[in-house]
Amino acid sequence: MNFSYTEEQQLLIDSFNRFLDAEIKPIAHQYRDKYIDKELAVELQKKLIPFGIVNGFVSEADGGMGLDLVSYGLMMHDLAKASPDICITTQIMGITSKLMAGAPENIKSKYLPEMMAGDILxxxxxxxxxxxxxxxxxxxxxxxxxxxxxxxxxxxxxxxxxxxxxxxxxxxxxxxxxxxxxxxxxxxxxxxxxxxxxxxxxxxxxxxxxxxxxxxxxxxxxxxxxxxKAMAHMMKLLSSSRPIVALMSLGIAQAAFDEALAFAGERKQFGSAIAGKQLIQAKLAEMRTKLEAGKLMALKSLDMIDRGEDPQLQAAMSKWYGTELACEIVADAVQIHGGSGITKEYPVEYYSRAVKVFSFTEGTTEVQKLIIGRQLTGLSAF
Ligand SMILES: Cc1cc2nc3c(=O)[nH]c(=O)nc-3n(C[C@H](O)[C@H](O)[C@H](O)COP(=O)(O)OP(=O)(O)OC[C@H]3O[C@@H](n4cnc5c(N)ncnc54)[C@H](O)[C@@H]3O)c2cc1C
CATH class of the missing domain: 2.40.110.10 (Butyryl-CoA Dehydrogenase, subunit A, domain 2)
Known part of the structure; x- marks a missing residue:
C-alpha cells in the first residue's frame, strides 16, 4: 500500500495547478453566478483537454489519455477547488465520453473523435x-x-x-x-x-x-x-463516477478551508487573531481531519476501480460520507467568517451554496446508504 503520489502524478498535478491559477481561476472569479455561454464553455474545455481531464476516462486506443482514475480524481478535486461550475461541465464531458467509448461502432466512430477534440458537447x-x-x-x-x-x-x-x-x-x-x-x-x-x-x-x-x-x-x-439493459449499464457507470463527485465536493471544501484559515489568521477579536482561540482551532482541526478522511475514502474507491475490483460498496460509502463531510466543512468555514461569511465579498458564501449540490447528484446521500444497506444485508430497503 502506498499513499504517496507517483512522480508522474505529482508532475501532472503541479502543472495542472499552474494552469488552473493562470487560466481557470480568473474566469471563475469573473463569472461567479454569471452564466458562461456555450462559446466560452467550449473554449475552456478545449484548454483542459491536454491534461486528459476532459477525456481522462477514455483509453488511448479510442483517442483519450487513458489516465488512471486516481490521477483523474485528483485533478477533478483541484478543478472543483478552482471552479465548481466549470468542473461540472468537465465531469459531464468525461461521463459522455466514457459512454461513447462503449457505444456500438457506428455511433462511436461518428461522435467520439469530435468529442475528444472538444468540438461537440x-x-x-x-x-x-x-x-x-x-x-x-x-x-x-x-x-x-x-x-x-x-x-x-x-x-x-x-x-x-x-x-x-x-x-x-x-x-x-x-x-x-x-x-x-x-x-x-x-x-x-x-x-x-x-x-x-x-x-x-x-x-x-x-x-x-x-x-x-x-x-x-x-x-x-x-x-x-x-x-x-441500460439501467444496469448506467448504474455501473455511476459506481465509478461517485467517488469523483465526492472529490469534487471536497475540492470546494478545501477552498473554503483555505479561506477560513487565512481569515482566522487576520481577524482579531478580544485583542488577538481568532486563529489563536481554542474553539476556532478545534474547528480548523476538525475541518482538516475531515478533508483527509473524505479524500482518502474516495481515492481508495478509485484505486479499487483502477485495479479492476468491484467498487460498489466503497463508492457508495465514499460518495455519501465525502459529500456530507464537505457540507460540514464549508458550514464551519462560513461560521469562522462570522457575519462576513454570508456576504458576497467572501467566497465562502458561494462555496456554501455550491457544495450542497453534490449530496444530490449521482444518487443522494439516502440512496447511497440504501445501496450500502443492500450490500450488507442482501435486502433492498428502497
Ligand atoms: C445541479 C444538479 C445537476 C444534475 N445533473 C444531472 C444530470 O446531468 N443528469 C441527470 O439525469 N440528473 C442530474 N441531476 C439530478 C440528480 O441526479 C437528482 O437530483 C437526484 O437523483 C435526486 O433526484 P430528485 O432531485 O428527483 O429527488 P427525489 O428522488 O425526489 O428525492 C427526494 C428526497 O427523497 C429521498 N429519497 C428518495 N427515495 C428514497 C427512499 N427510497 N428512501 C429514503 N429516502 C428517499 C432522496 O434522498 C431525497 O432526499 C442533477 C441534479 C442537480 C441538483
Missing amino acids: GCVGMSEPSGGSDVASLQVKAKKAGDVYLINGEKTWISSGGYSDFILLLARFVEGDDDQGLGLILVERDDGYETSNLNKTALNSQSTAQVFFSDTKVPAHRVMVPAP
Whole structure:
C-alpha cells in the first residue's frame, strides 16, 4: 500500500495547478453566478483537454489519455477547488465520453473523435420531474415506429443540457403495447429537442436544464444500449463516477478551508487573531481531519476501480460520507467568517451554496446508504 503520489502524478498535478491559477481561476472569479455561454464553455474545455481531464476516462486506443482514475480524481478535486461550475461541465464531458467509448461502432466512430477534440458537447438525461432517485420508474418514452424512435416527455436537472449538441437519453422503450424497459439512445439537437436552463441558488455559471421532447424522431441505429439493459449499464457507470463527485465536493471544501484559515489568521477579536482561540482551532482541526478522511475514502474507491475490483460498496460509502463531510466543512468555514461569511465579498458564501449540490447528484446521500444497506444485508430497503 502506498499513499504517496507517483512522480508522474505529482508532475501532472503541479502543472495542472499552474494552469488552473493562470487560466481557470480568473474566469471563475469573473463569472461567479454569471452564466458562461456555450462559446466560452467550449473554449475552456478545449484548454483542459491536454491534461486528459476532459477525456481522462477514455483509453488511448479510442483517442483519450487513458489516465488512471486516481490521477483523474485528483485533478477533478483541484478543478472543483478552482471552479465548481466549470468542473461540472468537465465531469459531464468525461461521463459522455466514457459512454461513447462503449457505444456500438457506428455511433462511436461518428461522435467520439469530435468529442475528444472538444468540438461537440453532450449531456446525460436520466432524471425527470417525477423523480430522480427511482430510475426504474422513468417515463420519457421512445416508441418504435419503423426505423425511427419517437421520443416524448421531459427530462430535468440535466447538466450541460443547454450547451449540448446531443443528449444520451435514458428512456422507456416501447414497441406496440410492449414496454421493453429502459434503453439508452443518442438524440441530436438537430433531431429537435428544446432546452431551458433552470434558475438555481448555486452553480449558475453552467447550464443545468430541462429538456423537452415532442414526437422527436431519432433513427433506430442511434440506440446506444438496448432495452432493458441500460439501467444496469448506467448504474455501473455511476459506481465509478461517485467517488469523483465526492472529490469534487471536497475540492470546494478545501477552498473554503483555505479561506477560513487565512481569515482566522487576520481577524482579531478580544485583542488577538481568532486563529489563536481554542474553539476556532478545534474547528480548523476538525475541518482538516475531515478533508483527509473524505479524500482518502474516495481515492481508495478509485484505486479499487483502477485495479479492476468491484467498487460498489466503497463508492457508495465514499460518495455519501465525502459529500456530507464537505457540507460540514464549508458550514464551519462560513461560521469562522462570522457575519462576513454570508456576504458576497467572501467566497465562502458561494462555496456554501455550491457544495450542497453534490449530496444530490449521482444518487443522494439516502440512496447511497440504501445501496450500502443492500450490500450488507442482501435486502433492498428502497
Ligand atoms: C445541479 C444538479 C445537476 C444534475 N445533473 C444531472 C444530470 O446531468 N443528469 C441527470 O439525469 N440528473 C442530474 N441531476 C439530478 C440528480 O441526479 C437528482 O437530483 C437526484 O437523483 C435526486 O433526484 P430528485 O432531485 O428527483 O429527488 P427525489 O428522488 O425526489 O428525492 C427526494 C428526497 O427523497 C429521498 N429519497 C428518495 N427515495 C428514497 C427512499 N427510497 N428512501 C429514503 N429516502 C428517499 C432522496 O434522498 C431525497 O432526499 C442533477 C441534479 C442537480 C441538483
